[in-house]
Amino acid sequence: MYIKKSLMVLSILIAQNVHSQVLLEANEAGNTYEDINAVLAPGYDVIEAPDCNHSQFGRHIQEVFDKELNKNVFKFSIHTSPDNDRCKKYDRQRNEIKTYASSPNYLKATKGETVEYKWKFKLPKDFKVSSSFTHIHQIKSVGGPYASIPMISLTLRKGTKDKLELRYTSTNKQATIKTMVLDQIKGHWVEVTELITFSNKGSYAIELKKVLTNETVFSYENLKMDMWQEEALFSRPKWGIYRSLNNSQDLKDEALLYASFSIQEIDLKLTAQKLLDCAIPKILMSKSTDTFLNIKSVKPKDNNAFVLFDNEANLIGEFKIDKNNIDTTGLAVGNYFMVFYKNSKVFKVIKYVIN
Known part of the structure; x- marks a missing residue:
């Protein structure tokens, strides 16, 4: 048995408690x-x-049908010439969408809020990247001295092996905190789930999965992470393609696909009543005679772990399941809630009493 106080897991359990x-x-x-x-x-x-600066092409974002997803998706086009950054800067190119000051308040993350961002994207198999920067997603603050630099960036960078970089700063010195080889996702639809608690004592988690196989190809989680830039008014997401032209010989005209953008504020205040409302009838267990609890109604293919809360909805931790047997060693006499999850959704809630 092991304990892992995981915000990503906790958010899974309470995704149904959504403000918007x-x-x-x-x-x-x-x-x-x-x-x-x-x-x-x-x-x-x-x-x-x-x-x-390129009106003859028409709109640089279009809606097109994608056979793999069997639905319409967004196609972001960028051209090595003459595209630029909003006719303001000519050493870079930008084709992005965002939320900003004129967006509704529920799309602007304020201090203390937890927000889940989800979307899908697909890079062409022959996608070319700059050795300077090619951003495909950013989390940026509005207001304050650090507003010009994103807190979070997903950046594609040319190298011996091209990489996707997860970059971070809470001030003005951004650094790469994790990478993956870009060939792993080129030519594949990828679903991204990003969970952020916006606070100086916040947290950050991200997961990338191939849509076709549901294989996780990249993940990162930090439960003690400064996710608020000082004097910021709010934080917001951006998606698209934003790349440097410093090494334009490395680039070509591109079309990057996006689909299914979701912005969802999460309520982390899980109450005992919410757990009780979800729970199936309780399981009784004698601490003096039983060490392992067998959950016949939970199949191994459905779950490999569960999250445990005490009777007052305090998070105890995440526990492993071994062939439907749950090791209860170390748990005191009392009432508990076991929450099982499958594919990022609540699968079952069981009230569990040790006497």
Whole structure:
């Protein structure tokens, strides 16, 4: 038996306790900018596309049908020439969507809030990246002295083997905290789940899975992480392609696909009543005679772990299951809630009494 106080696991259990959830899905071709704006900032403009310097191409974000997902997705196009950064900077290119000051309040993360961001993306098999930077996702603050540098970036970088980098800062000195070889995900639809508690004593977790196989190819979690930049008004996400032209010979025209953007505020205040409402009838166990508890209703293929809470909804930890047997050594006499999960969703809640 082992204990791991995991915020990612905790969020899985309480995903149904949501203040608000915003979904951005692609529709049929046409009106793409209007569709995006209607969700992320009704009546305003969240598109940062290079149309101003490349109007003959048309809109740089389109809605197209994808056979693998069997639905419409967003296609972000970028061209080595003449695309630039909003006709303001010519040493880089930007084609991104965002939330910002004119977005509804429920799309702006404030200090103390926990937010889950989810989306899918697909890089072409022959995707080329810069040795300077190619960002495909950022978490940025608005306001304060550090607003110009993102707290979190997913950056693609050219090297002996091209990599995806997870980069972080709470001030102005960003550093890479984890990498993966980019070939692992080129040509594949990937689903990203990112969970952030926005606080100086916050937390950060991210997971990338191949959609077709559900294989986890990248993950990172830090439960004690400064996720608030001083004097910030709020934090927000950005998605798209933002790349340097310092080594334009390494680049080519690209089309990056995105789908199913989700922004969801999570309520971390799990109460005993919420657990009780979900629980099936209790299981009684004698501490004096039993060391292992067998859960016949939970199949190994469904679960390999469960999360335990005490009777007052305090998180005890995450416990392993071995062939449906749960080692209860070390647990005191009392009432508990066992919460089992499968594919990031609550599978079963059982009230468990040791007497």
